[in-house]
Amino acid sequence: MxxxxxxxxxxxxxxxxxxxxxxxxxxxxxxxxxxxxxxxxxxxxxxxxxxxxxxxxxxxxxxxxxxxxxxxxxxxxxxxxxxxxxxxxxVESFWAERLGDILRAGTTYGDSDMGGQRPINVEYVSANPTGPMHIGHARGAVIGDALASLLAKAGFAVSREYYINDAGAQVDVLARSIHLRYREALGEEIGDIPEGLYPGDYLKPAGAQLVTLHGDKYQTAPESEWLASFRLFAVDAMMDMIRDDLAALGVKHDVFTSERGLVESGRVDAALEFLAGLGQVYEGVLEPPKGKVLDDWEPRPQTLFRATAFGDDVDRPLKKSDGSWTYFASDIAYHLDKFRRGFPEMIDIWGADHGGYVKRMQAAVKAVSEGGGALDVKLCQMVNLMKGGQPFKMSKRAGTFVTLRDLVDQVGKDVVRFIMLTRKNDAHLDFDLDKVLEQSRDNPVFYVQYAHARCHSVLRHGVTALAGADLSAAALAAGPLARLTDPAELSVIKVLASWPRLVESAAEAHEPHRVAFYLNDVAAAFHGLWNKGKDDTQLRFLIEGDAELSLARMALVRAVADVIASGLAVFGVEPMEEMR
RNA sequence: GCGCCCUUAGCUCAGUUGGAUAGAGCAGCCGCCUUCUAAGCGGCAGGUCGUUGGUUCGAAUCCAACAGGGCGCGCCA
Known part of the structure; x- marks a missing residue:
């Protein structure tokens, strides 16, 4: 409620x-x-x-x-x-009733029917399948994942999607890079990786696997004989790696869509034909961009989308000079595909460096959905990696890590997830490798987890102190909650009771970070109440000789734990019952 | 040159979709452990919400202009 x-x-x-x-x-x-x-x-x-x-x-x-x-x-x-x-x-009884609501709902407290099970599509990560995931990818992954969970909690039917950019020139580069590793695995001395190919060691296992599959069959063969199959193999290998990385971060998707699949099945052609049928495609010549020097600029006719009719600043090219579709064209097809699969509401999570692309994509969605669809794009700003308050320079040579996997291994997935959500998506985020592991007030992960663990500590003591009492949520909910009358207690209940509203407003604004700030508030309210018991023994949770009051307070403590757990569930973070 | 994002306490940031006297944390100062985890809590101090106009009962929030920072700007994705 x-x-x-x-x-x-x-x-x-x-x-x-x-x-x-x-x-x-x-x-x-x-x-x-x-x-x-x-x-x-x-x-x-x-x-x-x-x-x-x-x-x-x-x-x-x-x-x-x-x-x-x-x-x-x-x-x-x-x-x-x-x-x-x-x-x-x-009236006080109103708050006691809310406390009962929380205990009966447990971690489902805050669930809302606001979305009315309306379908909504969240696309996130969509990292190019050319290598392992980096820190920057992690932020988009976590924001997308948490936003999807938040929307589900708010009553939307969410689809979590990943768009695989496996059709461009970059995957040809990947195939060539892997061919080189393949030759290396066959015993060739390959020396330095040539400029323009992917140098990473992570391609070595794929090269070796290709040797077991093909022997030396393609060692000296011309590119035309192996490019397509190596590309397929390479993309699969990279996607396996990315999926592993995502799993390590606890990020899941329901649908993976291949750009190449869209192109090869003719769905890009069909989508663009559809767009042309709406009168929004034409052959034209663009003005050169002002204020930016392009030495090789030549005016030439192109196939253009009339993006200006839908709020963009210029019309946008759909075809490359070799006749193949631009990335934008297949992205239009993908968004049309999403729309036709039943998602008038779409959210894309992108890096801030793609900001210049937002208007044209929104224009395309408007055009292709004939006004029936809407796209919200959340841009993720950079993550600055820090250590001990100083910028942390990543260097492969120095053995300092660069990948998402290394980050997760070092600090744990829950820490990565929580920290990524402690800032608005469009604000820069400092990720301090030392601070996030500190057990102190200025580490929000710890602070919130500690509050949850403290609740469980009290509940464990309650089991002993109130031997024989039924401390199940159902029993506590039916308990003497009206005994909670101290203003300090009531103000904690009020914070807890504002969780459903927060879920709805954060979901509506597409801003999962609000949950992090809310959890911080809950933790602060609870730590504060705890410490009041130091000054005033009457405010401790377990009161000797007053089992009734103690039970009512156990209910409050359990409700705090439930709400924190409910919020952490949105983040995909495991609540801790002990900090040791 | 154009577009988008950002600018709030010394520092890092919130600000409930336009509400009442703008809030946290850190850093600084003062307090609180014979007690369920002091891994915490309370208090003091700290502000021209970048600037100037506008909209209205009311603006950090919406609009316009300007300043500073970032990102982007025809066949990369």
Whole structure:
């Protein structure tokens, strides 16, 4: 239950009982947590946004609405404040009920039906199949994966997809690079890897495998005899490696789509024919880009997409001079494919260096879906690797790692995942190899995990202290929750009870990082309550001689653990029950 | 030259889709362990929300212009 959504509905009901003009637009009415806790639990702007259309002074409208709201059984006080805010204070039993909700739901707390199981497509990673994944890929992978989980939690039917760019010139380069490794595996002295080929050692095993498959059959054969089959083999080998890397990071996809597959099955031709049928393809000559010197610029006719008709700055080429499709053309086909598979809503996660590509892709989606589809692109900024507060220079020669796999091996997948989500996608992120393993307040992974572990520590003590008591979630939910009356306890419950709202707003904004900040808030609230027990022994969780109160507090502690676990589940991070 | 992103405390960053007196952490200063993990907590101090206009009951948030930083700019993906 998103309690703010609930009270917004209640406010609109209350409004309908007032003598207001018919057809009043209540779309701008909000019910939100007030910034200041002292202002109450729920604040609404209704009187301010409706005063003009209702032809009333904000104050008068507020008085009338407040009178209605005072009759709500969960409302204990209504105040009018500032320019016309109405602040609601809720009865304590309302919060006890929310605590019960949490315990009954466990880690499914926060699940929402906001999405109504509407399909939504999230494409992420889509790293070129030419080598192992690097740190930069990891951020997009984690953001995409967590966003997909978040949307699923918010009630969308999510498809997680990976687009394999296996059709361009780069995979020919890959095939040639592997051919060289193949010759090397046959005993040839290959010397330095020539400029323009992929030098990485990771290609050696593939070369060796090709020897077991083919012997020396292609050692001196002309490229035309082996290129296609080596390319296929190489892409498969690289995708196996990437899938392993993704698995190490705990990232999963439902659908892998091959660009080459789209091209060879004629779906790119078909898509572009379709686009042409809509009148959005023409032969034309582009102006040279201004302000940028291109020495080899020659005006020439090209096959262009009329992207300017859909908000782009210039029309975009679809064919290369050799007649083959550009990457953009096959990407159009891929997005049309997604749309036709039933995804009017699509999200792509890209690196920030592809920012210049966003408008044209959105234009293409608009065109090809004939206005029925929408694409949101989340751009991921760079990750700066740090160590001990200093930039960490990666160097293969020095043996300092470069790959995602090495990073995961060094700090663990959960740490990588959590840290990648502690910043907005479009902000630079410092990833400090030392700090992320520190057990301190400024390491958010630790801080949140520690709160969860602390909860479990208390629960373990509760098992002993309350020997014989049933500490299952169901029993705790049915327990004497009304005993939780201290403001410090209630404020923790209030933080927990705001989780459903946070899930919905983060999902709506496509911003999984908000979950990280929320978890930090939950952890802080819990650590704070814990320490209050140091000053005031009456606030400790286990109170000797008052089993009832202790049970109620066990319920609160378990609910904190549940909500943290619920949030970490969105991130694909395992909650820890002990920190040792 | 054009487009997109960014600019909030000394540092790193949030800011609930336009709300009330702009918030955290770190660094600094002052406190809190005979106690369920002090691996933590509380307090003090710290601000022209890049600048200037505009929109309205109300702007860090929306619009315009400008400044600074980043990314990109016809057949790479």
């Amino acid at each position: 998103n309690l703010f959504k609930y009270f917004r509905e209640e406010i609109i009901v209350a409004l309908s009982r007032l003598n207001l003009p018919d057809g009043l637009d209540t779309g701008k009415v909000t019910a939100e947590p007030p910034r200041e806790e002292a202002h109450g639990d729920v604040a609404t702007n209704a009187a301010m946004v409706l005063s003009k259309p209702a032809g009333m002074k904000p104050r008068d409208l507020a008085e009338a609405l407040a009178a209605q709201l005072r009759t709500h059984p969960a409302v204990t006080a209504v105040e009018i404040a500032g320019p016309g805010f109405i602040n609601l204070r809720l």
